[in-house]
Amino acid sequence: MGGKGVKKVxxxxxxxxxxxxxAAKAQKPQNIQDLARIAGVSAATVSxxxxxxxxxxxxxxxKIRALAHQxxxxxxxxxxxxxxxxxxxxxxxxxxxxxxxxxxxxxFFMRLLALIADRIAERGYDLLLSKVVPHxxxxxxxxxxxxxxxxxxxxxxxxQSDVINSVARYYDPLVVWGAALDEQIYCSVGSDNRLGGRxxxxxxxxxxxxxxxxxxxxxxxxxxxxxxxFRDALRDKGNGAVGTTLPxxxxxxxxxxxxxxxxxxxxKVDGIFATSDTIAMTALQALLDRxxxxxxxxKVIGFDDLEIARRTVPALSSIRxxxxxxxxxxxxxxxxxxxxxxxxxxxxxxQIVTRGxxxxx
Amino acid sequence: MGGKGVKKVxxxxxxxxxxxxxAAKAQKPQNIQDLARIAGVSAATVSxxxxxxxxxxxxxxxKIRALAHQxxxxxxxxxxxxxxxxxxxxxxxxxxxxxxxxxxxxxFFMRLLALIADRIAERGYDLLLSKVVPHxxxxxxxxxxxxxxxxxxxxxxxxQSDVINSVARYYDPLVVWGAALDEQIYCSVGSDNRLGGRxxxxxxxxxxxxxxxxxxxxxxxxxxxxxxxFRDALRDKGNGAVGTTLPxxxxxxxxxxxxxxxxxxxxKVDGIFATSDTIAMTALQALLDRxxxxxxxxKVIGFDDLEIARRTVPALSSIRxxxxxxxxxxxxxxxxxxxxxxxxxxxxxxQIVTRGxxxxx
DNA sequence: AAGAAGAGTGCAATCGATTGCAAAAGTCGA
DNA sequence: TCGACTTTTGCAATCGATTGCACTCTTCTT
Numbered sequence: 001m002g003g004k005g006v007k008k009v010x011x012x013x014x015x016x017x018x019x020x021x022x023a024a025k026a027q028k029p030q031n032i033q034d035l036a037r038i039a040g041v042s043a044a045t046v047s048x049x050x051x052x053x054x055x056x057x058x059x060x061x062x063k064i065r066a067l068a069h070q071x072x073x074x075x076x077x078x079x080x081x082x083x084x085x086x087x088x089x090x091x092x093x094x095x096x097x098x099x100x101x102x103x104x105x106x107x108f109f110m111r112l113l114a115l116i117a118d119r120i121a122e123r124g125y126d127l128l129l130s131k132v133v134p135h136x137x138x139x140x141x142x143x144x145x146x147x148x149x150x151x152x153x154x155x156x157x158x159x160q161s162d163v164i165n166s167v168a169r170y171y172d173p174l175v176v177w178g179a180a181l182d183e184q185i186y187c188s189v190g191s192d193n194r195l196g197g198r199x200x201x202x203x204x205x206x207x208x209x210x211x212x213x214x215x216x217x218x219x220x221x222x223x224x225x226x227x228x229x230f231r232d233a234l235r236d237k238g239n240g241a242v243g244t245t246l247p248x249x250x251x252x253x254x255x256x257x258x259x260x261x262x263x264x265x266x267x268k269v270d271g272i273f274a275t276s277d278t279i280a281m282t283a284l285q286a287l288l289d290r291x292x293x294x295x296x297x298x299k300v301i302g303f304d305d306l307e308i309a310r311r312t313v314p315a316l317s318s319i320r321x322x323x324x325x326x327x328x329x330x331x332x333x334x335x336x337x338x339x340x341x342x343x344x345x346x347x348x349x350x351q352i353v354t355r356g357x358x359x360x361x
Numbered sequence: 362m363g364g365k366g367v368k369k370v371x372x373x374x375x376x377x378x379x380x381x382x383x384a385a386k387a388q389k390p391q392n393i394q395d396l397a398r399i400a401g402v403s404a405a406t407v408s409x410x411x412x413x414x415x416x417x418x419x420x421x422x423x424k425i426r427a428l429a430h431q432x433x434x435x436x437x438x439x440x441x442x443x444x445x446x447x448x449x450x451x452x453x454x455x456x457x458x459x460x461x462x463x464x465x466x467x468x469f470f471m472r473l474l475a476l477i478a479d480r481i482a483e484r485g486y487d488l489l490l491s492k493v494v495p496h497x498x499x500x501x502x503x504x505x506x507x508x509x510x511x512x513x514x515x516x517x518x519x520x521q522s523d524v525i526n527s528v529a530r531y532y533d534p535l536v537v538w539g540a541a542l543d544e545q546i547y548c549s550v551g552s553d554n555r556l557g558g559r560x561x562x563x564x565x566x567x568x569x570x571x572x573x574x575x576x577x578x579x580x581x582x583x584x585x586x587x588x589x590x591f592r593d594a595l596r597d598k599g600n601g602a603v604g605t606t607l608p609x610x611x612x613x614x615x616x617x618x619x620x621x622x623x624x625x626x627x628x629k630v631d632g633i634f635a636t637s638d639t640i641a642m643t644a645l646q647a648l649l650d651r652x653x654x655x656x657x658x659x660k661v662i663g664f665d666d667l668e669i670a671r672r673t674v675p676a677l678s679s680i681r682x683x684x685x686x687x688x689x690x691x692x693x694x695x696x697x698x699x700x701x702x703x704x705x706x707x708x709x710x711x712q713i714v715t716r717g718x719x720x721x722x
Numbered sequence: 723a724a725g726a727a728g729a730g731t732g733c734a735a736t737c738g739a740t741t742g743c744a745a746a747a748g749t750c751g752a
Numbered sequence: 753t754c755g756a757c758t759t760t761t762g763c764a765a766t767c768g769a770t771t772g773c774a775c776t777c778t779t780c781t782t
Contacts (some may be wrong), residue, residue, distance in 0.1 A: 030768095031767090031768055031769080032768065032769060032770095033768080033769095041731075041732085042731065042732045042733080043732090043768090043769080043770090044731075044732060044733080044769095044770075044771075045730085045731060045732075046769095047768095047769060047770060047771085048730095048731090048770090048771090050769095051769090051770080053770085053771085054730090054731095054770095054771080055728090055729055055730055055731085056729095056730070056731085057729080057730060057731090060730080060731085072506065074507055074508055074509075075768080075769065076443075076508070076767085076768050076769065077448065077508075077509055077769095078439065078442045078443045078447075078448050078449075078767085078768080078769090079443055079737090079767070079768035079769040079770085080768080080769050080770075081439045081737095081769090082437075082439045082440055082443050082736095082737050082738065082739090082767090082768080082769075082770095083736075083737050083768080083769050083770045083771085084737085084769085084770070085737070086439075087438065087439050088439075089487050105472060105668045107468050107471070107668065107669065110468070110471035110472055110474075110475050111466060111471055113471075113474075113475055113478070114471050114474055114475075114490075117474070117478070117488065117490040118490055118492055120490075121489055121490045121491060126450050126487035126488060126489050127478065127487060127488045127489070127490065128482055128487050128488070129475075129478040129479055129481075129482045129488065130482060131479055145433065146435055147435055147437065147438075148435075148438055252668075252671050252672055253671075278669070278672060281669065281672035281673065281674075282672050284674050285672060285673075285674050285675075285676070288674045288675075307466045307468065307613075308468065308639070308642065308669050310613045310614075311613055311639060311642035311643050311646060312642065312646075312673065312674075313642075313645050313646050313649045313673070313674055314646075314649075315646070391738095392737090392738055392739080393738065393739065393740095394738080402761075402762085403761065403762045403763080404738090404739080404740090404762090405739095405740075405741075405761070405762060405763080406760085406761060406762075407739095408738095408739060408740055408741085409740090409741090409761090411739095412739090412740080414740085414741085415740095415741080415760090415761095416758095416759060416760055416761090417759095417760070417761085418759080418760065418761090421760080421761090436738080436739065437737085437738050437739065438739095439737090439738080439739090440737070440738035440739040440740085440767090441738080441739050441740075442739090442767095443737090443738080443739075443740095443766095443767050443768070443769090444738080444739050444740045444741085444766075444767050445739085445740070445767085446767070
């Protein structure tokens with residue numbers, strides 16, 4: 001089982017049978033049959049002892065487990081998967097935006113992917129990554145119909161909730177990282193974006209900002225919800241403060257142009273709610289270029305609370321998405337679905353983290 | 362094959378044989394035997410036609426492939442792996458530093474992990490992630506001896522090259538991301554760190570810097586090589602310029618303290634070579650806090666050229682490590698090893714990317 | 723003491739793809 | 753047309769773990 005291709009042949013196998021039996025006595029058991037011979041029981045009993053299934057006496061079980069430990073024997077996961085009708089693999093699909101490579105370097109998604117991979121591995125499952133450009137409506141059904149995975153996690157729904165719905169109608173073990181949407185029939189895990197938007201905006205208002213800018217693309221569902229929270233806070237706590245929205249491209253150079261152009265015209269803006277930490281960093285760049293002091297002249301708050309938010313100048317205030325809890329929930333929910341249990345969409349509570357970009361250090 | 366556990370029983374299977382044969386005529390074939398029945402050939406012929414192996418007439422092959430396409434049939438990857446004596450899985454091990462969680466959020470490693478996952482999936486393999494704290498010398502042998510993977514990629518060797526060597530002596534399909542070291546017997550892929558260190562330092566010298574600081578921990582092999590390059594450049598191109606080394610902690614808050622304390626004492630420093638972009642960002646923070654203008658008073662260059670290096674204020678000059686080429690090489694080399702071929706360590710050529718942190722925009 | 727119920731174990735079939743080797747079919751040359 | 757050679761195909765064993773069901777042994781109840 002070392003990926004050496006097929007080395008055993010029918011005829012050779014037969015003629016070397018006695019040699020194999022003798023070898024098994026001196027060497028590490030290669031399969032359950034070998035260990036069963038050493039233990040003086042059947043392979044079925046070894047299987048049961050190691051898997052903890054069925055009726056088996058505790059004396060027999062301990063004896064077999066001790067032998068397995070002594071020989072450092074581990075049953076074949078591949079054989080187990082085949083017998084139990086599963087693949088032992090979880091698919092993770094990352095739908096990319098139209099510019100194929102950009103989304104894939106997003107630090108937020110990179111981190112979420114790593115956390116998911118960690119948790120899947122802890123459950124003894126492998127991960128199969130698929131990066132897809134959602135050009136045709138079959139991008140998801142192609143993945144789930146492959147029979148290659150026992151379940152699927154989608155990182156980001158973009159504008160594809162209809163496609164995801166159509167697959168969720170016949171494929172149950174599917175969970176999505178992203179906002180909870182009205183028409184979705186699939187299960188999702190994501191932050192309460194509306195609340196996060198409200199919190200960010202209230203923070204700026206409470207610090208005296210009167211002219212607020214919202215930086216982000218509302219055609220993305222999560223950003224749309226953050227915009228709703230932005231509007232909620234302006235309406236309820238604004239006291240005459242005004243807000244405006246700037247769609248910002250996710251390519252850094254284009255984002256810098258978008259934001260620079262805006263700041264050249266809106267020189268009175270005193271508060272910026274950037275809907276990701278990366279957009280916030282670009283805003284800091286454009287502000288410094290224009291000699292706008294942060295937080296003195298303009299306060300900036302991001303969203304995500306990435307690791308790098310602490311390392312900017314000034315350090316970013318941000319709405320924190322608890323990615324660890326998110327990854328926990330995604331994987332828990334998925335495995336409950338795989339086990340045939342019922343699950344519910346999870347909405348994570350965002351937290352505000354204040355740093356130097358909105359408050360003086 | 363939906364992870365529903367075992368639903369077929371010996372007796373029931375026999376009695377429903379005729380029902381299954383009839384159903385196979387109207388429904389999607391569930392295995393090669395079903396498709397063989399439809400095609401009027403044996404399962405062996407179907408297997409050969411779909412796998413492209415053995416002698417098979419082109420007419421028969423095309424016929425079978427057309428049927429497989431028509432029914433959207435895909436052979437069981439699990440069964441194939443079992444028969445071919447492989448797992449279809451590649452292990453990726455991330456040895457963590459002593460503070461367990463920090464290394465795992467490093468944007469550099471997150472990105473490399475994602476790129477590797479992508480390339481492994483493109484080759485039809487699954488990925489099994491292992492995050493390990495190298496407390497005992499068995500951390501790696503435990504992974505490779507598990508029989509759970511067909512090969513292993515280690516992301517980062519830290520001070521563990523002896524452990525890796527001891528495993529590489531008996532386990533061939535193993536490649537490492539990291540510096541090429543003198544005593545290593547394993548195969549590695551990494552940048553020419555010494556050259557990168559030289560390039561960064563020469564850049565600072567060419568811009569007139571006379572008092573240079575090196576920020577990084579030389580007990581890490583890669584950083585040590587960058588330090589050698591730093592010294593090379595000072596010796597060869599220094600013309601009396603002087604350099605000093607500051608070990609910098611990888612926890613952001615501690616790093617900020619390390620760097621701040623240094624800058625408070627070394628107020629004449631005019632060039633900083635930070636051995637990662639994240640350390641460089643922390644240096645920018647500390648410099649701004651002290652009203653040191655970048656690049657006017659102090660020039661700063663990082664290492665890695667992460668995505669976020671473009672979004673800092675000012676944008677970071679950096680030594681670029683081509684992560685895409687690195688991931689390509691790691692995966693290529695590993696699969697060559699799995700196939701029993703000979704391979705050689707790969708050293709990537711770094712490139713310098715100059716931005717606002719060393720040059721005026 | 724006898725019968726019933728429960729605990730524990732082993733046999734053989736199963737999961738689904740692959741392939742060595744023998745048999746069948748096809749091709750070519752005398 | 754026949755024989756030699758090559759190509760193609762099918763059979764059955766294999767990979768290694770799991771488990772339904774029958775059997776044996778042990779324990780409990782009447």
